[in-house]
Amino acid sequence: MKEWIVTEENNLKDFTDSHDPQASFFFDRLLKAREIKINGERVAAGGSRTLLKSGDRVCYYLTRAQEEMTAFDTMYEDENLLVTDKADGVNAEAVYETLARERGAQGVYFIHRLDRNTRGLMIFAKNAACAEELKRAFKERDVEKTYLAVMKNCFSADETRQTAYLAKDAARAEVRVSGKPSAGAEKIVTGFQPILKKGDIAVCEVFLHTGKTHQIRAHAAFLGHPVLGDTKYGDKALNKKYGKTRQCLIAKKITLRFSGDSPLAYADGRTFVSRYGFEEYGALPV
Template sequence: MGKKRIQEILEFDVKEEVRLDRFLASAYPEFSRSYIQELIEGGYVLVNGLLVQKPSKKLKVGDRVILLVPEPEKLELLPEEIPLRIIYEDEDLLVVVKPCGMVVHPSPGHTSGTLVNALLYHVKDLSSIGGVERPGIVHRLDKDTMGLMVVAKKDEVHRSLSEQFKERKVLKLYRALVQGVVSWDYKLVETSLGRHPVDRKKFAVLEEGGRYAKTEFFVKERFPKHNATLLEVKIHTGRTHQIRVHASALGHPIMGDRTYGFRSQGFSKRLIEMLGECHMLLSYKLGFFHRGEWLEFEVQDVEPFASVLNYLKEVF
């Protein structure tokens, strides 16, 4: 990464021992961890006044980290004419429904067909925070999860939304269809989540290390005939795969989520075909502050979640 003009200087105090890249990704969530690593290696980070170019450098309590934020690179991603369901839009942001199967932003192996490619076709300008590969992206949903996402057009709005996510001021409600008939009506799960010690593509509940994660589960309806339950889920933190890991830890994996324990045995062939590759996890309600006003959005008719739920409700 060549040196660019510095548009902002940010300073942070370290309060616990942690890797440099992990610290900055947490302290400044507007940037992805991979982009943070690029900035460190490119010479944009100082620790106690000294240039540090190793993302893995261990920080100590009391260290001061300075991040030199360079001017954003010109976006080079190609717009793609992909259908995009927009349920709200103004000059600052838009709220979209991400379908199952769509990756949010480009990454190795997913260089086209992403939400970002679709946004670039439908929207003239997107915020530049987050680097070249993630214009406008404030938060994410897993590829096979569906539902509401807010996308920023302007950097100042992006920062405001990111701060709300960080401070847990955003309302995020999900609906989940899980395997098994749940015996409880309510469950609060508070654990530490981190990379799985063996399978590095997965996350797991950890006894030591990891990051705090809090999820509330509310039973909405049980389907004994189909061995399934509809849950409402409220997350208070936004850890990767959080709902999926917590549901699996309770013994009720998300339907369709084979990574975290869903098994098709015992379900009808028709139901398995309806699931396809999707996880029955829907981000159905999203609320946040915008220009001093509380905005709240809700969506229920996202496929295949809606069809699977209707199928489970059929009376035989």
């Protein structure tokens, strides 16, 4: 049995997501089976947003098989950096909370997020100085990130680097992309390189030249090549055809770039590669 004591007001789903990456895999299943208890009382099947108060006790059971599933792996760690490889279905905050519990609150620093249903690499800092340097590097695009995505149809040769404008729609918790500037919209640049075509889908390498919320998914959909399995911006018919309910998107590769006076200069040029891929569609390059 896993047991958690609530320390501040929250709802059940957000609390579980931020505290236990293993439960992130199985939350919907646990809830549907009424396997989650709050203060000894079973939560209703539709109670994902049940309000939790400070002092509440949240309990649930995971089977041995569920416990053994890997929510994330630590790929690399030194005195300054920690690199993890996250599974899809796992909330990024839960990865951070787990690392923070293991190392203490000052032993790991949250640098960047990864969508719950996107697999792949996340980098954390292990001290304040390196956290500041990593945040600067991400902001100034000194960190080179390559994604893999399965997308509808394929790009032609002149579509590999695309510019558009993205605006957040907070009320709907999504973003809107257009081809022209507009009030509140920010310029986005995304590179798409098809590496494998198969029928009406293609596996593409995707390069972020800017980094905005949902940029890859929303930009790809705007261009008519939505990410397979994307339930927010994607093609429902295509998702149904292939039986995909999570976006086929992987944060595949990260290369670090730091100058000689950086506290992370020793990591300049270091590349990390996720273990995840789309081998089911054919042999892919690393």
